[in-house]
Amino acid sequence: MEVQTQIPRLTLWWLLTALFLVISPHLLRLPIWISLLIVACVVWRILIFAGRAAFPNKPLKMLIVFLSIPLTIAQYRSLGAGLDAAVCLLIMGTVFKLLEMRQRRDMLIVVALSYVLTMVGFIYSQTILASLHALITFTVITGALVSLQRENSYSSFTSNGRLAIRLVAQSIPLTIVLFLLVPRVAPLWTMPVPVSSNKTGVTDEMSPGNISNLSKSAELAFRVSFEDATPIHEELYWRGLVLDYFDGRAWRRSASAFQSYSMMERFQRTSQGVRNGTPVSYDIILEPTQQTWIYALPLAQLDVSDVIQDRNYTLHKEKPVTQRLRYQVQSYLNYDIDLELASALKARALQLPEEELNPRSKALAASLRQEAPGDRDYALRVLRLFREEPFFYTLTPPALGEASIDEFLFSSRQGFCEHYASSFVYLMRAAGIPARVVVGYQGGEINPFEGYTMVYQYNAHAWAEVWLEGEGWVRFDPTGAVAPERISEGAQSVLGNQPGFLEDSRFSMMRFRNTQWLNSLRLRLDAMDYAWNRWVVSYDEDVQLQFLETLFGEKARERLFLALGVAISTFFIIAAFFLLRGRKQKQFDEATKYYLRLMQDLAAQGVGRKRGEGPIDFSARVAKQKPELAAAMAEITAIYVQLNYGAIPEEGQKDAMLFARLRQSIRILRLALNTPIKRVFLRVWPGQF
Amino acid sequence: MNVIAAVKPWFTNRVTRWLDRRLPAVSEVQLHRKNIFILPTAPGFLYLCATALIFVTAINYVLSLAFGLAFLMTSLFILCILHTFRNLQHLRIRGAGAEPVFAGEEAGFVFVLYRNDLQVHEMLELRFPKANWSYANVLDNEQERVKVFLPTARRGLLRAPRVTVQTRFPLGLWRAWSHVDLDMSVVVYPKPLEGPLPVASGGTSSGDSNSLQVGVEDFHGLRNYSAGDSPKQIAWKNLARGQGLKVKQFVDAQDEHLVLDWEQFPGLDAEERLSRLCYWVLNLAHRDIDFGLRLPGVEISLGRGDAHCKKVLRALALWNTGAH
Secondary structure, three states: OHHHHEOOHHHHHHHHHHHHHHHHHHHOOOOHHHHHHHHHHHHHHHHHHOOOOOOOOHHHHHHHHHHHHHHHHHHHHOOOOHHHHHHHHHHHHHHHHHHOOOEHHHHHHHHHHHHHHHHHHHHHOOOHHHHHHHHHHHHHHHHHHHHHHOOOOOOOHHHHHHHHHHHHHHHHHHHHHHHHHOOOOOOOOOOOOOOOOOOOOOOOEEOOOHHHHHOOOOOEEEEEEEOOOOOOHHHOEEEEEEEOEEOOOOEEOOOOOOOOHHHHHHHHHHOOOEEEOOOEEEEEEEOOOOOOEEOEOOOEEOOOOOEEEOOOOOEEEOOOOOOOEEEEEEEOOEEEOOOOOOHHHHHHHOOOOOOOOOHHHHHHHHHHHHHOOOHHHHHHHHHHHHHHOOOEEOOOOOOOOOOHHHHHHHHHOEEOHHHHHHHHHHHHHHOOOOEEEEEEEEOOEEOOOOOOEEEEHHHEEEEEEEEEOOOEEEEEOHHHHHOHHHHHOOHHHHHOOOOOOOOOOOOOHHHHOOOHHHHHHHHHHHHHHHHHHHHHHOOOHHHHHHHHHHHHOOOHHHHHHHHHHHHHHHHHHHHHHHHHOOOOOOOOOHHHHHHHHHHHHHHHOOOOOOOOOOHHHHHHHHHHHOHHHHHHHHHHHHHHHHHHHOOOOOOHHHHHHHHHHHHHHHHHHHHHHHOOOHHHHHHHHHHHO | OHHHHHHHHHHHHHHHHHHHHHOOOOOEEEOOOOOOEEEEOHHHHHHHHHHHHHHHHHHHHOOHHHHHHHHHHHHHHHHHHHHHHHHHOOOEEEEEEEOOEEOOOEEEEEEEEEOOOOOOEEEEEEEOOOOOOEEEEEOOOOEEEEEEEEEOOOOEEEEOOOEEEEEOOOOOOEEEEEEEOOOOEEEEEOOOOOOOOOOOOOOOOOOOOOOOOOEOOEEEEEEEOOOOOOHHHEOHHHHHOOOOOEEEEEEOOOOOEEEEEHHHOOOOOHHHHHHHHHHHHHHHHHOOOEEEEEEOOEEEEEEOOHHHHHHHHHHHHHOOOOOO
16 A cells, blocks of 8 residues: 555655664775765765655666675775675665665665664774664664654654654663573674774884884773782783794794694693792783784783683784673782793794894893803893993884894984893893893773773883793893883873874873873773773673672572563563553543533634643634634633632632533533534624623 | 465364454454454564574674664564554444445445543554555544445445454554454445436336336437337437447436336346446436336335435345345
8 A cells, every 4th residue: 555655754864864873983994985885875865855866777776786796895805804895785785775765665674774784883893982872873763663653644753753762761671681681602603803904002023113103002902900909010011922033123923933823722731830929810801902912911820711821921812802802810920930941942032133233232242241140140230231321211212224233222222112122132142041022011000980900002012031040031121221110100101291102192081181180081981981891891601600690699590591581571561561551531620521522622623722732822722713713712711711720719609600600601612613503603602691 | 285275264264253252243342452462563573683683693793782782672672562562452443334335336434443541542554354454543632533445346235344453553563453343334335337217118117107207308318229219319320330220218307207117127137227227316316306216025105315315225235135
């Protein structure tokens, strides 16, 4: 039937709004030509709607589809991004469907696709803002469904919107229950992951300049909440990777050290290092890095299924971290690793480039070695060199040439942590002491509101580990010798006034950390985001089990389904009680009952009382629309108002008389309205009283 | 297919009998828990498919918020059961009959929908089996009238089948419905069939002076030529068109009364006779001529006016059907 197949005009606006909300977060991420194509399609659809353009004909539709799909695939193939391509095709498909949407059935498909696209947004962002955005989008899509159900004649934007909001609000309690109780299961099959073109954070190559680059960014790296007290700032060395291969300029993981995941697994079973004392327990939420390694204080122990420790005691995940990752760690800050150094490891820790580019440094090492024959003494002697000679800690060091170590040690003497770590390890190795570079983060800012620690990209750091007989690998931080406050207070205290610091985060609130209220606002917002991540976004199988155990005790799993059933039925019963109980008409007083009967008859005559219209206003409108009724209505209204809203009469007698008059008048007027001879009645009306 | 074909009538029969027991014919019905049925619609299943897709993606990508979205969609789906049900619940329906129609036309049965309390009923859809949908809203007014159409094929007293009252409000994910039998019927007049009114032969007519008056002023049809007809009355134009020799017939306006007689259409079957009589009833009523009707077993004396016309048509409709 006609009514059933057409799309009401109002509905189209709802749907276009929903699609706009759904697609807009992706527009900037998509290739520019696809974004333009999408916008063009939507504009076309609006023109069709306005009657300014026609629906595309079949050949044109074919052309659009057969051109854009291969182009999209070609575009993404070069990036190797299966998921991104799929998302892009899904968005394009939805928008193309819009162009041939004539009937309700087509619209329902667009609605279903919009719901799916709302979910797709979560693959890229699960922040509070993204969630609010999704909730609004969901409500608008629901509003589109409501307006599709209602006829145009009486549906309005506000009434549909109100109903949609009511429906969504009423569904939220059950949503929360399902969210908490429905068992989370492990992924059913592996999925392609979104490929972000920019890997953030520390990389597996350290050359002069790439860590100082990170100090331009106020982006969050990870957040940590310690179970007990936060260790002092100097202890917060978040170990990431060990770089032990030096090619004369950059430090990398040596090819032999770069083990396959299965090899690491074998190592994990054989060697564990020596852990002393009591561990610190904490919980990290790592922002997506697109890399496989994760950060922790040494010596870490964690029980996450796909995270593994390699021979260098760094932590690796099987797959890159593409979403926020939450993991719990116990770290033994007092540890011994590799008390016996295997010969292969020792050889790697002594490697130097075959081509000698830094002869002066080598000579320096030899001369210092003579001053301090002990390994530890020698290392301390080198640190003293950094401390006593005019070395500067700066974000903007001069560029270095081929002989980077020599130039740094003897001429420029200005550098960031990577320069110090690099030359320190070089000097160690030149003296025959096994040493290596470690990259990661150092320090962190404590959020005073929630007590957790925020580690930012500008906290990126490089330091050294030296192998000492009987002690194993010992941490040495040459940066600490040059700029001790960098280690004790943090990067922002040293670098805060240097040009280039946070240069890439021009609009970050971090730049205003010296303005009291803005800084506290920043910290509060971060605390909110952190709580959101901790309790909502990271709510997975493990967290759920913990939560359920606190709720139901030991037998959580068995009781889960029972609890789920009880919760759903309770919701249903409560909702049914409130929705299905009859809303009885109010007990009107006698006068109102008569008055309402008159209203009905007047409505049948085409002068219905509007919602919220008072009796006096209504009477005035009746007088305007049906002048012949004016006198009668004025009389009746006056009595009714007097009865209902007037002052309480002194004696009941008077009230009863008024009521009798009202009843009489209404009776006559209704008779007049409902009989063919009403004109006669109406003409004589004024004389009645 | 054969099995289905064999089972279907049996099944339909069972359902009909079950409905008859459960929802017997009454003049007024109020919808409530026991006579409302509810099931998801096709868009409802599409919605569920989208929900399932979101759920599976949430599992595979471990997206907590996508889980949330899937659960929100599930909750909304469950909630809609109540909203859709509520939209039909407490609705009172009364049948207000239907105006007689001619066979082949659609009979419009009037249903009066009342809301009992402040609960409004939006987007109600009503129809007879396989007929077209009618729509109604019971919002501000306490009662609304809606006409639901039923195609008719044969004359007689047509008993209205069960009417389906359904709603898919608010989201179209669920359909709540009831099959209501309000014990209504409509008189279906024979389909008027245009044709000449043959002159009743003396033998078959009752011999009354007013049985049939053939006049010369008012043309009302053609009949075959028979010997002795005036050449003035021959329809020369029709002859020229090769339609054979016909004679124009006229009814005298002065003789404003005649009795339409079953026997005037010898050789035709009963239904065709009734159809032709029906045509002439309308024709005469239109021209304000007094007329009567004589059917086997039925005799209506001369008269005119709306009521008389309806009485005659009703007699034609119900003749030999056993209904009154």
